[in-house]
Amino acid sequence: MNKVGYLGPKGTFTKMAVDGLFDEIDSVSYKTIPACIDAVNAGEVDLGVVPIENAIEGSVHLTLDYLIHHVDLPIVAEATVPIRQHLLVHPSFEGDIGDIEEIYSHTQAISQCHQFIHQNAPQAHIEYTASTGQAAQLVLEKGARTAAIANEKAAREIGLKILKSDVHDYPNNHTRFVVLKQDSQPLSLEHTEKNGFKTSIMVTLPRDYAGALHQVLSAFSWRQMNLSKIESRPMKTGLGNYFFIIDVNQEYDDVLFPGVQAELRALGCQVRVLGSYPTYVVSDEKIKQLNQ
Numbered sequence: 001m002n003k004v005g006y007l008g009p010k011g012t013f014t015k016m017a018v019d020g021l022f023d024e025i026d027s028v029s030y031k032t033i034p035a036c037i038d039a040v041n042a043g044e045v046d047l048g049v050v051p052i053e054n055a056i057e058g059s060v061h062l063t064l065d066y067l068i069h070h071v072d073l074p075i076v077a078e079a080t081v082p083i084r085q086h087l088l089v090h091p092s093f094e095g096d097i098g099d100i101e102e103i104y105s106h107t108q109a110i111s112q113c114h115q116f117i118h119q120n121a122p123q124a125h126i127e128y129t130a131s132t133g134q135a136a137q138l139v140l141e142k143g144a145r146t147a148a149i150a151n152e153k154a155a156r157e158i159g160l161k162i163l164k165s166d167v168h169d170y171p172n173n174h175t176r177f178v179v180l181k182q183d184s185q186p187l188s189l190e191h192t193e194k195n196g197f198k199t200s201i202m203v204t205l206p207r208d209y210a211g212a213l214h215q216v217l218s219a220f221s222w223r224q225m226n227l228s229k230i231e232s233r234p235m236k237t238g239l240g241n242y243f244f245i246i247d248v249n250q251e252y253d254d255v256l257f258p259g260v261q262a263e264l265r266a267l268g269c270q271v272r273v274l275g276s277y278p279t280y281v282v283s284d285e286k287i288k289q290l291n292q
């Protein structure tokens with residue numbers, strides 16, 4: 001049975017992604033995203049599932065940067081999961097939102113609910129936690145006037161009550177998770193809905209000059225390769241030094257991708273393929289089933 005590492009403890013959205021993707025696995029909880037990625041790297045687990053991007057808040061920089069700077073692990077699958085954030089309180093809490101003194105959650109979850117907090121609980125002090133599951137656990141321990149932003153499963157499993165549901169600021173909230181493995185063989189999952197294939201590429205420009213990024217993008221454009229995302233991240237070597245992560249909406253092949261790589265290298269760019277992988281969707285229905 002495959003051992004799958006994830007950002008835990010119980011009740012996290014990452015655990016939900018794991019349960020939505022896999023049928024029979026042995027899941028192993030890690031306290032942080034780097035600890036989960038390290039576990040895959042060290043061979044402690046066969047696969048690791050970590051969040052990479054949210055529809056409201058954007059990229060999970062911790063994941064992106066760790067994949068770029070600290071390990072060389074390919075992405076072998078992606079899963080898009082619907083995200084509903086709720087305000088959870090201790091079962092003994094009798095007050096209203098205005099009585100809450102502390103709100104705990106993961107930075108991504110807090111960011112998805114900034115407006116809600118600003119308008120309904122401006123008095124609350126925000127405490128960041130390693131995951132939403134950990135935030136829920138803390139509310140159970142601290143009780144009184146604390147609240148967590150987390151999901152319905154966390155409320156049920158940890159024993160909190162939902163004071164206000166759907167507190168994320170925009171509807172259509174989804175998070176993309178990636179599955180990491182030591183070998184780059186794409187992960188085929190029979191029982192999960194698949195909606196495409198992607199290849200993620202990291203490109204470092206040789207230096208800053210007029211039209212450099214334009215030249216990089218034209219290598220994809222004249223081959224009619226559709227890009228779904230481009231993001232720049234600091235190289236961490238000094239202000240103004242960036243690399244680009246480019247998601248291409250197709251599977252790595254023997255013609256187009258080697259052509260792009262050769263063209264980019266001829267421009268002096270460094271190119272690294274971060275993975276070529278199927279993209280799966282965990283449906284609202286599946287999440288409802290998991291919540292029962």
Ligand SMILES: O=C(O)C(=O)C[C@]1(C(=O)O)C=C[C@@H](O)C=C1
Nearest residue numbers: 012013014051106108131132175
């Ligand atoms: O804290 C959790 O529950 C997580 O699984 C992490 C995480 C994230 O980092 O994006 C996952 C999905 C949500 O977007 C909020 C938090």
